[in-house]
């Protein structure tokens with residue numbers, strides 16, 4: 001290791017970013033490390049961490065616990081094996097473990113889900129009974145609300161492997177790591193636009209699904225840089241660099257979305273969607289900038305037979321306001337029977 005952490009009094013200039021091994025994780029971690037090093041003179045190296053999410057075989061919806069993707073990275077942070085971890089925010093459990101903080105939420109990518117269909121097809125013109133692959137009950141339920149005739153096929157695997165279920169042996173998918181037997185047996189798959197764009201695979205998108213049709217997962221399209229509080233608040237060059245890549249609008253949005261999800265005691269496998277949108281207000285206070293936060297949420301019966309959508313809006317001046325907005329909307333959903341509708345434990 002080449003860090004200067006052992007020299008007392010010398011600020012460190014070299015840091016380790018823990019990452020999962022998938023193409024998406026490595027791409028996100030690399031881009032984020034470059035973002036921070038571009039805003040500072042610090043150096044970063046990637047440390048690969050194996051996670052349970054990569055080796056468990058079975059439908060994602062049945063893994064039980066949330067956070068299988070994040071857990072090993074968090075252990076690695078707590079054990080001091082890396083200094084920072086870059087997570088997809090939507091894969092991060094809403095309960096914040098003791099000893100770790102989300103130091104930074106960078107600017108958010110496209111939040112929408114993307115239909116990737118054969119022959120340029122869209123949700124409206126997919127043939128009757130078309131086979132659409134997704135492992136997400138949230139996507140499945142909302143697709144069925146829009147198109148009750150669709151056959152939803154439970155799929156898993158990394159992004160290129162899922163695309164191969166529609167596009168087969170497209171060379172660009174082989175290039176990004178699709179292996180094994182390639183068969184195109186589906187008419188379409190639904191994936192997050194953000195992940196496809198980060199991997200340079202957006203040409204497979206045939207429709208970016210409007211949030212009025214398919215509301216994304218809480219945190220979708222956003223990343224979280226997690227570390228120990230001492231790293232985030234050390235007042236040194238790293239904490240300064242981290243704060244320069246913070247996007248306050250994204251932070252407010254995901255804070256409200258995750259407060260809602262946490263209050264519902266639901267995880268990323270629940271048929272719950274939520275999307276916050278922040279727009280800057282005109283007045284400025286010394287504490288923080290005021291803006292208007294709009295939060296929309298959906299709870300669905302997994303078979304798409306019922307859906308409940310609610311929306312709220314408030315001027316926010318603090319993260320506590322954003323959290324309160326999420327909790328208030330969650331309470332409204334619960335008061336109207338969302339837990340029974342969506343099969344939540346609460």
Ligand SMILES: NCc1[nH]cc(CCC(=O)O)c1CC(=O)O
Pocket residue numbers: 088089090091159190191192193194195196219220221222223
């Ligand atoms: N659960 C897997 C996962 N976690 C984050 C992304 C995409 C990037 C993002 O939403 O930030 C994906 C793939 C997908 O849902 O298509």
